[in-house]
Amino acid sequence: MQKRIIQLLNKSPGLKAREIASQLELERKVVSLHLHENLEIFIQDPDTFGWSVIKSASFVLELTCGGTWLTDTHFEKALSKSGSPLDADHGHVTIKIPGERKILLCAAAKILAIANQLVAAKKKVELDFSENKAALSYLNRAGFVDRLDSTIKILPKRPSSSAAQRYNANNIGLVEFLEINAYGDNSDNVPERLKNSFIEAFGKNNSNKLFTVVSEFVANVEEHSGTVIPGFAGLQCYGSADKRAKVITVISDSGKGICETLRPAIDEHLPLLAKKFDPSLPVSDPKLILHAILKGGLSSREGGGGAGLHNSHSKAVELNATIKIRQENFSVLMEYKAGVLENKSWTLNLPKLIGTHIVFEFSLTKTQPLLKLEP
Amino acid sequence: MNEKTYIIALRDFTDEINPYGTSRGKQTYAKLLDHIEKYKDASIIGVSFSNLEGADTSFLRESLIYIIKRYSKKITFFAFDFLDEDIFENLNSAAVSGKERLTCWVGSQCRFAGLEPTAASKPLLELVISRRSTTTAKVAEELSISVQNASTRLKRLAEEGFLMRVEEAAETGGKEFIYQVVGKSA
Numbered sequence: 001m002q003k004r005i006i007q008l009l010n011k012s013p014g015l016k017a018r019e020i021a022s023q024l025e026l027e028r029k030v031v032s033l034h035l036h037e038n039l040e041i042f043i044q045d046p047d048t049f050g051w052s053v054i055k056s057a058s059f060v061l062e063l064t065c066g067g068t069w070l071t072d073t074h075f076e077k078a079l080s081k082s083g084s085p086l087d088a089d090h091g092h093v094t095i096k097i098p099g100e101r102k103i104l105l106c107a108a109a110k111i112l113a114i115a116n117q118l119v120a121a122k123k124k125v126e127l128d129f130s131e132n133k134a135a136l137s138y139l140n141r142a143g144f145v146d147r148l149d150s151t152i153k154i155l156p157k158r159p160s161s162s163a164a165q166r167y168n169a170n171n172i173g174l175v176e177f178l179e180i181n182a183y184g185d186n187s188d189n190v191p192e193r194l195k196n197s198f199i200e201a202f203g204k205n206n207s208n209k210l211f212t213v214v215s216e217f218v219a220n221v222e223e224h225s226g227t228v229i230p231g232f233a234g235l236q237c238y239g240s241a242d243k244r245a246k247v248i249t250v251i252s253d254s255g256k257g258i259c260e261t262l263r264p265a266i267d268e269h270l271p272l273l274a275k276k277f278d279p280s281l282p283v284s285d286p287k288l289i290l291h292a293i294l295k296g297g298l299s300s301r302e303g304g305g306g307a308g309l310h311n312s313h314s315k316a317v318e319l320n321a322t323i324k325i326r327q328e329n330f331s332v333l334m335e336y337k338a339g340v341l342e343n344k345s346w347t348l349n350l351p352k353l354i355g356t357h358i359v360f361e362f363s364l365t366k367t368q369p370l371l372k373l374e375p
Numbered sequence: 376m377n378e379k380t381y382i383i384a385l386r387d388f389t390d391e392i393n394p395y396g397t398s399r400g401k402q403t404y405a406k407l408l409d410h411i412e413k414y415k416d417a418s419i420i421g422v423s424f425s426n427l428e429g430a431d432t433s434f435l436r437e438s439l440i441y442i443i444k445r446y447s448k449k450i451t452f453f454a455f456d457f458l459d460e461d462i463f464e465n466l467n468s469a470a471v472s473g474k475e476r477l478t479c480w481v482g483s484q485c486r487f488a489g490l491e492p493t494a495a496s497k498p499l500l501e502l503v504i505s506r507r508s509t510t511t512a513k514v515a516e517e518l519s520i521s522v523q524n525a526s527t528r529l530k531r532l533a534e535e536g537f538l539m540r541v542e543e544a545a546e547t548g549g550k551e552f553i554y555q556v557v558g559k560s561a
Binding site for chain 2: 184192204208209211216219223296311314
């Protein structure tokens with residue numbers, strides 16, 4: 001009987017027990033009992049009550065990395081290799097974390113974002129840290145688990161309590177992921193908290209530059225993104241005290257992308273510019289974001305976050321930073337060196353990741369000593 | 376000169392020492408408006424940035440710059456007592472974005488936030504800044520230009536928001552215009 005059910009479900013996944021019994025001319029009770037007694041083989045969709053064979057029902061996003069740090073580039077490579085689980089029909093998704101690797105904030109942010117987006121798409125999600133318990137412990141200290149939807153299964157075991165709440169932003173070297181909600185829903189001043197953590201680690205020098213960049217991006221999430229899944233921001237310092245430490249900041253949301261928030265104001269107030277960035281051409285979207293950042297002038301009294309985006313450019317110039325902006329299906333990269341924009345590029349046709357995911361990274365100046373790095 | 380000057384601290388109109396974003400900016404705008412409406416006789420308002428540790432461009436545009444725009448025909452504003460160069464830079468970006476100009480005192484230095492003066496106006500503006508206050512006749516003499524030329528250019532700088540123009544009794548009798556930079560450092 002089992003073999004016949006597997007053959008049928010491989011051919012027609014999502015059938016209910018009654019339908020399976022009918023097609024195989026078996027008693028419904030017998031089929032139902034067999035399915036429930038073999039949950040290592042079969043999985044039931046909680047909404048439709050349809051059954052599938054686990055092998056075909058499960059999508060595995062396996063992250064791999066050759067070096068010490070798992071970065072967002074590794075995440076994107078894995079996504080390109082398997083396709084986005086957000087586009088797949090599978091009702092069950094496993095994200096596998098590689099063993100013996102440290103996880104950079106930019107990678108953790110994308111794992112967190114896609115996991116929560118998959119839950120919102122009514123998929124069962126499993127984060128498998130079985131081979132890297134140290135990474136789970138590290139991320140738990142950062143409040144990663146607090147930001148993760150409570151229905152997501154964590155392997156080998158979901159930590160019982162968040163270490164981030166105990167550390168409460170005194171987590172030098174890694175600040176916890178701070179939640180960003182629509183303006184008015186949360187009075188937390190996220191940019192200020194990140195700024196204070198930066199000051200504690202490195203002193204006041206450059207702290208207002210960082211604050212300016214973070215606050216403009218965070219305000220865009222709060223005021224324009226319309227994100228239903230809460231966004232988040234985080235800051236991580238890595239490297240060693242004897243070399244120039246790097247500061248990496250992420251601001252992530254699962255809302256409307258930047259172009260969607262900019263276009264209504266541009267269409268209304270800047271028709272010539274709207275014509276220049278024709279939304280029917282895929283390349284127009286990354287070009288519009290570059291224009292907003294490099295040229296500015298897209299803000300209006302009626303709305304739009306153009307001025308804030310442009311301000312991040314001037315701070316990136318001063319800090320010789322790198323800005324990466326991931327949108328649903330494309331990304332934009334800007335690299336600044338010696339006070340000028342050295343490289344700007346974009347990548348189209350990326351697998352689906354909803355929202356806006358910004359990484360702002362810079363090295364500390366030689367004159368800015370590291371006060372503390374690791375606890 | 377009977378210019379009535381008031382001093383306010385922007386921090387008194389913000390909930391946080393590091394305000395940011397347009398929504399918070401609009402709240403501060405409403406508070407500033409409510410307060411400034413009470414100054415019926417104000418012709419100059421100095422805005423202190425003391426105790427404000429950070430503020431982004433969007434916040435400063437929505438709050439202070441749009442207040443300056445609202446009162447542009449009635450009140451001349453200046454800003455002073457910045458914690459660091461970054462806050463001044465953000466105010467400058469906010470003024471550019473809001474298409475306004477504002478005299479700022481950064482330390483003891485007089486600078487302007489917003490759209491820059493034309494290259495031709497700069498020497499004249501620098502001269503007035505160095506003197507703090509001057510007359511058309513003195514400018515004409517120092518720059519070796521005609522009084523009419525000096526008058527036209529000074530008047531334009533005043534209209535563009537870089538200088539204040541006040542009428543005073545001249546030593547020789549009659550009236551003359553005094554051109555001055557507004558405000559002073561903390």
